[in-house]
Amino acid sequence: MSDMRRAMRRRVLTSIGGLAAATLAPAVCATARAGSPDDRFEAIDLAAPPPPALRRALDPLRGRAVLVNFWATWCEPCRTEMPALVSLDEAEPAIALVTVAVADRMDEVRRFFADHLVDPIVVADPEQVISRAWDVSYLPTTLLLDAAHQPRLRVRGEIDWHTDAVRARIRAFAGRSPAHA
Template sequence: MFDPHCAGRRRVLASIGGLVAAAFAPPALSLPGNSRTPPPGERLETLAQLPPPPPALRRALEPLRGKAVLVNFWATWCEPCRTEMPALVSLAESEPGLALVTVAVADRTDEVRRFFDEHLVDPLLVNDPEQVVSRTWDVRYLPTTVLLDAAHQPLLRVRGEIDWHHDSVRTRIRSAATSLRTPRT
């Protein structure tokens, strides 16, 4: 049988319990932007290997041999992708040894061109309407960006939007892109 007085007491006790828990929570856990929040550059995960690029991506990478490459998987219908694209273009333009290749995942070519025209950017584009490239490289989130070294071997990956203007991101990209790696056999 339902007792409204008992239910009211439970709600009051639950509220008091929540307030007590919040009062004793460590301050670093309760404040956004606390000192324990890692810089965005730490979101770039080290990548040991990837399958060989499918033909469409391989053709786009070939003229960029000798340059590190950011391969950005995105779509015009993905708002975080649209938001970060100008910063990615800016990063690639500001680093002489770095190029940008965009992979338009499940997108229409006319929409992609319209977006680039509206934002006055013109990165190298690989259309991936059937998601061949993204499936080969196991891209499940948009945006996803992979950094390849000058020999086009994978170095780093970030899943999701990131602040490409942040110093920690630029430093990590610059450091990884210029590091010498032992060739794979």
Template sequence: MHLSFKERSLDILRLGPVVLPVHALLALLGLGAANAVAAWYRRCRGIDPGPALWRMTLVGFVAGRLFFVLRHHDLFADSPWSALNIRDGGFVPWAGWLAALATGALLARNSAPLRRSLLAATLAGGAVWLGATLLNQALAPAREPIPAIAVQRLDGATVALDSFKGRPLVINLWATWCGPCRREMPALMAAQRTHPQVTFVFVNQGESAQAVREFLSGHQLDIANVFVDPARQAGTATRSLGYPTTLFYDAAGTLRLRHVGELSQASAREKIAGLDGPP
């Protein structure tokens, strides 16, 4: 696989048939660096910080998810089991980091060699993750606008996507055959109703208006602003490599966030809140 330097700075990466969010890939790189340092200590110094490092990772992962769920407890109250569906990417990173560091301090409190090796592994992983994240942000294309392309309403009328500029905009690229797209539709329908200050636009990729109408009717989905894009122009213009991809634009029409994969109502709320801050 070949990627240009600019393409590496995107929010998604295709590895053969697999599409990965870049933030997840960067986290895996950091974790890999930490474990490489742990392996070196085990091999060269006879000290194994690996088990403690994995406990830190597990606790940090759970804590980051738990804080996210508590932050949006009203949305999880009716379906608490949905809190286990981590495919929405809902985590609070600072809570995860604090919990992981506290766990490491507790596990190594009685062993100076373990403290040193665990600190070295943690710093290596954190440095790789932070450095790669900052580099990716520095290389990212600046101020991507809403694509100036035309899509079709289900009645055949043509609408320019950039005509929605002027208020926060969420563009969801989806297909009826896409499992995660189908699963997230009820959550996005609810988000559309609870965030009237935001325009939600659903652009089906590559299918007919008839197929989309049958899908919406069959699943009893009452969603506004549903369009079809038979030539997949929107996916090409936004360099979206997989579905569902949800794009979050501020009122000035600038792309602020990109989410690849399934969204929950909670993760949609979190990302919409990010549109209010400075770019």
């Protein structure tokens, strides 16, 4: 077998492997769970700093609480909750929204946002570097970062960001100092 054929074969196999990994992970695309929406917030304390791509998106948002939403265009619950997240971002000036497109194609991400006439901050995570660093194994997953950008709360799965209980929880969280979040 010639060197060129070997190189082409390796390239094809690598492409197939990457495509398979992107379509299979994260393993779960979670739907809404039962119970009070306010019960869905889990306290967390992640020691890992934001990976560089996410840190670049967070730097201009210093001093503000941030919702970091891990999602994908191929995840139906993610697509369903995104308009409510964007609406929350627009309605609450003390909170910023950063979306992390997990194992997704950026042309699909841009098309989704253009179709919905929204323009949130988007960080690409095609190889799931950010997802792995912050232990995200379900989509959608949203982390609430305090004003110092430390992850404090997590919601796994779809949630209705329009409900009064959820918005009150977010407002209360955004109003706290990092030491009290």
